[in-house]
Amino acid sequence: DAGVIQSPRHEVTEMGQEVTLRCKPISGHNSLFWYRQTMMRGLELLIYFNNNVPIDDSGMPEDRFSAKMPNASFSTLKIQPSEPRDSAVYFCASSFSGSTRNQYFGPGTRLTVT
């Protein structure tokens, strides 16, 4: 079975540009999580959805970040406008039955904002 799929795997963009990261969770999983990983701050939860509804977005850094989950098989994380400090690896993870416990992570998107 396919795991969590993320695209693109790498993104390089200039400051001020809009960036959209995409995620397809594992089929049958109804919870989806977006994380950001940096050396300084480690793994940070940005937002998570349960049954396509945002449950906890307290980790979203600021209004420049937004996330949507229009259906059970697709989610996007958008940064507009992007800034150099947004450079990080962004992970999407999914889990079954609304649990935060056993999460399955995608391979990540490495974002570089110049």
Add this chain to the structure above:
Amino acid sequence: QQQVKQSPQSLIVQKGGISIINCAYENTAFDYFPWYQQFPGKGPALLIAIRPDVSEKKEGRFTISFNKSAKQFSLHIMDSQPGDSATYFCAASGLIQGAQKLVFGQGTRLTINP
């Protein structure tokens, strides 16, 4: 109170030795404690997990020891192998401020020398 403190930041062990990584938490609402393993360029993957009603859980060469009264838990890797070289994250899950959360430690970069 939501933090999980992990140590050491980095660890070097000889092949065949025992690797030990420690974590501590404050919030007694946490009720599930997983460990994740991350290889370079990959997303974290669930390795082993424990509930607080059990003091130890073993899966192959990996063992979690849990001390509920001290609010500490640790990962022991027996007979460490070069293939175990990775970054390890402890985590704690529970209902925090009305939402299920999974909080990660800062990670330990483990290197097993051949």
